[in-house]
Amino acid sequence: MSARNRELIGLIPASLLVTAGFAAVFIQRGAASQNQLSSLSLTYGAIFLGLCLVAHVFLRIALPYADPYLFPLVAVLACFGLVMVYRIDDTLARQQAQWFVVGLILFALTIIFLRDYRKLEQYRYLIAIGSLVLLCLPRLPGIGAQVNGAYLGIRLPGIIFQPTEFAKLGIVIFLASYLRDTRQVLVSGARRVFGVTLPPLKHFGPLLVIWGASMLLLIVIRDLGSSLMFFGAFLAILYVATNRLSFVLIGLLLFGVGAWYLGTHVPHVVDRVDVWLDPFNPQRINTTGFQIANSLFAQADGGLLGRGFGGAIISDPFNHSILPAAQTDLIYSLIVNELGLVGAVGVLAVYLLFIERGFKVAMLARDSFSTLLAVGLSSVFAMQVFVIVGGVTNVIPLTGVTLPFISYGGSSILANFVLLALLLLVSDKARRPDRSLAR
Amino acid sequence: MSKPITRLFLVIVVLFALLVAWTSRWSVFGADSLRDNPDNKRPLFAALRVKRGAIKADDGTVLARSVRASGGTWSREYPTGSLFGHPVGYAKLISGQLSGLERSRNDELSGTTSELNSILDQLQGKRRAGNTVVTTLDPTAQRVATDALQGQKGAVVALDPRTGAVKAMASSPGYDPNVINSRAGLRSLNADGADAPLLDRVTQGAYPPGSTFKVVTAAAALNSGAVSSPDAPVLNGDSPATISGVPLRNDDRSWGPVSITTALTFSINTAFARLGERLGKRTMADYMHRFGFYSLPPLDYPKDQMISSGERGPDGRLIPVASPSVDVGRMAIGQDKLLVTPMQMAMVASAVANGGKLMAPHLTDKVVDPDGRTIDTIEPKQYSQPMSARTASELTTMMGHVVEEGTGTAVQLPGIDVAGKTGTAELSIRDHINQPWFIAFAPADNPQIAIAVTVEHSVNGFGGAVAAPIARQVLLSLLR
Numbered sequence: 001m002s003a004r005n006r007e008l009i010g011l012i013p014a015s016l017l018v019t020a021g022f023a024a025v026f027i028q029r030g031a032a033s034q035n036q037l038s039s040l041s042l043t044y045g046a047i048f049l050g051l052c053l054v055a056h057v058f059l060r061i062a063l064p065y066a067d068p069y070l071f072p073l074v075a076v077l078a079c080f081g082l083v084m085v086y087r088i089d090d091t092l093a094r095q096q097a098q099w100f101v102v103g104l105i106l107f108a109l110t111i112i113f114l115r116d117y118r119k120l121e122q123y124r125y126l127i128a129i130g131s132l133v134l135l136c137l138p139r140l141p142g143i144g145a146q147v148n149g150a151y152l153g154i155r156l157p158g159i160i161f162q163p164t165e166f167a168k169l170g171i172v173i174f175l176a177s178y179l180r181d182t183r184q185v186l187v188s189g190a191r192r193v194f195g196v197t198l199p200p201l202k203h204f205g206p207l208l209v210i211w212g213a214s215m216l217l218l219i220v221i222r223d224l225g226s227s228l229m230f231f232g233a234f235l236a237i238l239y240v241a242t243n244r245l246s247f248v249l250i251g252l253l254l255f256g257v258g259a260w261y262l263g264t265h266v267p268h269v270v271d272r273v274d275v276w277l278d279p280f281n282p283q284r285i286n287t288t289g290f291q292i293a294n295s296l297f298a299q300a301d302g303g304l305l306g307r308g309f310g311g312a313i314i315s316d317p318f319n320h321s322i323l324p325a326a327q328t329d330l331i332y333s334l335i336v337n338e339l340g341l342v343g344a345v346g347v348l349a350v351y352l353l354f355i356e357r358g359f360k361v362a363m364l365a366r367d368s369f370s371t372l373l374a375v376g377l378s379s380v381f382a383m384q385v386f387v388i389v390g391g392v393t394n395v396i397p398l399t400g401v402t403l404p405f406i407s408y409g410g411s412s413i414l415a416n417f418v419l420l421a422l423l424l425l426v427s428d429k430a431r432r433p434d435r436s437l438a439r
Numbered sequence: 440m441s442k443p444i445t446r447l448f449l450v451i452v453v454l455f456a457l458l459v460a461w462t463s464r465w466s467v468f469g470a471d472s473l474r475d476n477p478d479n480k481r482p483l484f485a486a487l488r489v490k491r492g493a494i495k496a497d498d499g500t501v502l503a504r505s506v507r508a509s510g511g512t513w514s515r516e517y518p519t520g521s522l523f524g525h526p527v528g529y530a531k532l533i534s535g536q537l538s539g540l541e542r543s544r545n546d547e548l549s550g551t552t553s554e555l556n557s558i559l560d561q562l563q564g565k566r567r568a569g570n571t572v573v574t575t576l577d578p579t580a581q582r583v584a585t586d587a588l589q590g591q592k593g594a595v596v597a598l599d600p601r602t603g604a605v606k607a608m609a610s611s612p613g614y615d616p617n618v619i620n621s622r623a624g625l626r627s628l629n630a631d632g633a634d635a636p637l638l639d640r641v642t643q644g645a646y647p648p649g650s651t652f653k654v655v656t657a658a659a660a661l662n663s664g665a666v667s668s669p670d671a672p673v674l675n676g677d678s679p680a681t682i683s684g685v686p687l688r689n690d691d692r693s694w695g696p697v698s699i700t701t702a703l704t705f706s707i708n709t710a711f712a713r714l715g716e717r718l719g720k721r722t723m724a725d726y727m728h729r730f731g732f733y734s735l736p737p738l739d740y741p742k743d744q745m746i747s748s749g750e751r752g753p754d755g756r757l758i759p760v761a762s763p764s765v766d767v768g769r770m771a772i773g774q775d776k777l778l779v780t781p782m783q784m785a786m787v788a789s790a791v792a793n794g795g796k797l798m799a800p801h802l803t804d805k806v807v808d809p810d811g812r813t814i815d816t817i818e819p820k821q822y823s824q825p826m827s828a829r830t831a832s833e834l835t836t837m838m839g840h841v842v843e844e845g846t847g848t849a850v851q852l853p854g855i856d857v858a859g860k861t862g863t864a865e866l867s868i869r870d871h872i873n874q875p876w877f878i879a880f881a882p883a884d885n886p887q888i889a890i891a892v893t894v895e896h897s898v899n900g901f902g903g904a905v906a907a908p909i910a911r912q913v914l915l916s917l918l919r
Contacts, residue, residue, distance in 0.1 A: 240443045285478045297481050299465040300473035313484050322480065341466045345459055352455050359448050363441045375444060382451045386458065393461040 010072025021083030024309035081406035110421035131170030134163035165415035172376035225399025236379035306340030492569030529616035575604035593894035594640035603798030649862030652773030659726035682768035704845035715771020724760035729825035748779035785891035792886035795831035856883035861902030877906035
């Protein structure tokens with residue numbers, strides 16, 4: 001069976017999920033307010049499936065050899081996200097659906113205009129600087145938007161734009177390109193000092209700069225989660241590029257020291273760490289601890305099998321939310337609440353499958369840049385899932401990162417569709433039969 | 440570069456395993472403690488969406504029911520108003536404030552079931568609904584008891600001694616649970632000078648029992664063999680008697696040698712105080728424990744709305760009978776530092792009435808699910824056996840004399856033999872403020888009802904004159 005036919009079959013679970021999900025939410029609402037079941041749900045589902053099919057046909061033409069599982073896995077996540085967002089608020093779901101359309105257009109444009117994605121290497125410093133500027137934008141007066149003490153958004157007319165989402169792509173592209181050049185030197189020039197392999201100082205410098213940048217990021221945007229996401233992706237690419245565990249350990253040590261210092265000295269970060277260590281402290285459960293405590297209460301309410309789509313309680317009788325930012329940060333808690341541990345593990349499994357396919361792409365790639373790019377994209381994606389799910393389950397301090405393809409939010413959807421496009425581009429090139437050998 | 444990629448993937452698998460572990464920690468393994476966290480308002484909001492079951496009297500009268508409120512929620516209504524305020528209690532679900540049966544039967548009323556059942560219900564598409572709790576309470580008797588108190592502060596409790604079923608449980612002043620839902624309503628009930636209407640005097644009122652306690656002393660004396668015959672003049676009724684080094688006098692006269700029957704019939708203090716000293720602290724403590732003193736009543740009622748009966752120090756803490764500060768002679772006549780609840784004294788009467796076997800009192804008769812099926816019936820349960828059937832029968836005869844010719848003649852019913860014991864604890868001799876008591880059961884030959892009545896701060900009131908007539912009316916309504 002050809003790759004594209006496998007992809008088409010892979011879309012079946014997504015279509016079943018979106019139809020069943022919307023029907024479930026509708027039945028639940030109908031039972032609650034004694035209204036009749038509306039056909040609107042099926043319209044949503046049909047339009048969404050139509051979009052998936054259009055994208056599939058586009059991939060058939062543009063990237064016939066690309067990995068057949070990446071797109072259906074994203075479709076499952078996106079359908080799922082749309083149902084969850086719809087369950088919270090119809091208006092948000094309509095906007096989310098519009099963002100999907102825009103996202104798919106951007107996805108197609110990326111594939112058309114970056115067909116030869118390796119030309120990205122030529123602009124790597126431009127991309128790196130552009131990404132750092134993007135990251136600092138939220139601190140600029142006038143356009144910066146502070147949410148819960150962290151500077152994560154830029155206020156543009158009509159929308160709040162989250163630059164981190166795009167910056168992560170730029171930084172991964174830069175790192176992949178930079179380490180392709182220097183990985184040999186880093187390894188061959190390494191010396192052993194006291195039994196630890198240290199890279200040559202000249203080339204280690206830029207890496208220290210990146211460490212410094214991520215620490216700066218912590219201070220500038222006050223967000224431990226984003227910083228962890230960037231640094232994790234950096235260490236992943238570094239490790240694959242050099243195959244030196246010692247570099248990773250040094251990196252982790254440096255990050256640990258930096259995080260410890262900031263976690264004990266920067267007031268906003270200190271607050272987050274305090275809440276993380278003692279989420280149920282009654283003194284702050286209605287202030288700084290409200291979000292994480294209610295995230296955990298929601299998960300407890302879900303249990304093994306959950307309350308079913310639309311079955312969870314997300315606001316009190318006065319219509320005040322008891323699950324703050326349910327459509328973005330806490331959407332995973334709502335998933336546990338409504339689908340239980342079983343449903344949540346299912347979602348995590350889909351993410352893990354996506355990441356596994358991403359690494360597979362990296363292994364099949366025939367040049368170092370492609371490999372490192374695929375590793376970086378998959379790792380930053382994995383770290384993003386870890387940071388937000390780890391945050392709402394209190395594995396690490398909670399920070400506002402979106403759950404890719406599921407959370408509500410335009411920036412997140414657009415950036416992650418570009419990420420998917422890049423992975424598919426790398427994959428298509430890697431799996432393309434070599435005409436020169438065949439001849 | 441495929442080896443480091445594989446290792447990297449393994450690291451990510453480990454990270455995801457952490458996520459799964461933590462998710463299961465909150466959603467499954469640690470879920471119960473999170474649900475019970477007082478800061479978790481989720482169960483309260485969930486409770487608002489459940490049609491809570493009704494609470495009914497033994498004849499089907501609705502005492503509490505759910506009515507539709509805004510936004511798919513339900514609110515609570517109490518059609519009988521203040522009449523059943525204490526036993527039924529209130530449910531202010533939005534703030535999670537519950538009392539009375541609304542609290543002690545909350546699981547049944549809110550339809551909380553086991554995890555397995557809830558999964559099964561979910562698969563069958565059933566919505567959670569509360570069960571109806573049918574009580575043992577008799578609306579007529581409750582009305583008679585409430586009216587008979589005539590607005591005086593006090594309490595009436597009537598039990599079926601054969602089963603422990605509570606037939607009437609009235610505490611005055613009462614309160615209307617319907618006002619709980621307004622903020623001002625709750626505040627007014629808790630206001631100073633409102634005579635603490637939320638206090639359930641049946642289970643929370645701590646009063647000196649006066650001479651009603653002589654029934655416990657007599658049971659101890661007869662059952663332990665210290666007094667072998669109820670009619671032998673083996674007690675010393677001389678007045679004054681020196682009890683714990685301090686003289687104790689009878690109100691009326693010096694009686695000389697008397698039988699325990701005579702001593703009980705005419706409530707002779709010196710005879711019982713000497714008897715108490717003779718029995719000693721160990722025997723008295725043993726029999727008090729058998730009757731349920733020093734423990735919370737085994738009633739299906741919230742634990743913090745009940746107190747134990749026994750000797751209490753100035754700080755309100757229970758003191759064991761064995762303590763050197765206890766004057767066992769005065770305790771034997773219901774004085775010293777003894778404080779009891781009306782429920783406890785009803786249990787004393789009930790044990791004598793039921794041939795020496797004390798049945799655990801209970802307010803709930805059965806639990807009925809929304810489909811009308813009885814899912815739980817509360818079977819009568821023996822709490823203890825304080826005395827032999829023989830002792831109980833002798834005590835019944837003695838308590839019959841109290842009503843026939845002694846201090847309790849005001850309770851006499853036409854055609855029915857009543858056995859009882861009066862009590863009048865003196866709170867202030869100078870101001871003549873008393874705590875009148877009466878405990879009784881009827882019919883004496885086949886007891887169906889045991890009752891305890893007390894009235895607070897009665898000026899010049901005596902048990903036989905104030906409490907006994909109230910008991911009489913309630914007995915009459917229940918034996919009609």
